[in-house]
Amino acid sequence: MTARTVPHTVFVSGFGRRPFPFIILRGWHLRLLARWYDRHLQRLDLAEIDEHLLSDLGLTPEDVRRECAKSFWQA
Template identity: 85%
Template sequence: MTARTAPNAVSASRFGRLPFPFVTLRRLRLRLLARWYDRHLQRLDLAEIDEHLLGDLGLTPEDVRRECAKSFWQA
């Protein structure tokens, strides 16, 4: 009995592996996108915290407004 492979696996092996810099750039892009998405979610969560808990964190509503007004790529 012979093993079968998916057609995509055969065609993908024809091209071989990508050179090192391209793999590294792909990983960096994915990490950057993940960081931006995480930052976006954190700001959404921060916007939902009530004033009593903000006081416990040492933040004012103005601090929260300023942070939530930033774009997702801004630290």
Template identity: 75%
Template sequence: MTPASTSAPFESRRSLPFVTWFRSRLLARWYDRHLQRRDLAEIDDHLLRDLGLTPQDVRRECAKSFWRT
């Protein structure tokens, strides 16, 4: 075997923690976005006016999928 062929599996093993970290961060971000939109949907009209939002703004934001910004 050549040295180049033996190092390839080790390189993929080193990237595995990054991939795992990235996936967990992505899932956490999506879940956080879901919770924020759910909370936004529960805010009453008076507080929405204070925030400068309309009910249409809230409906539009809450209609988005959790992975969309």
């Protein structure tokens, strides 16, 4: 699995994942929803990385479990 970096737009979708459902974002509350949705997708991707690649990133499986256990609104 390759890592992905997501710019601050919602028009970029992950590998086979659905983009944020809003086409035009206006206001801080919709941008916040987009950020939460993107954070959720990033944690799903992180959970799929195998242990060998995690060690290359300097992460342990415990680090991944701790990060993935967070709610989508927690940074």
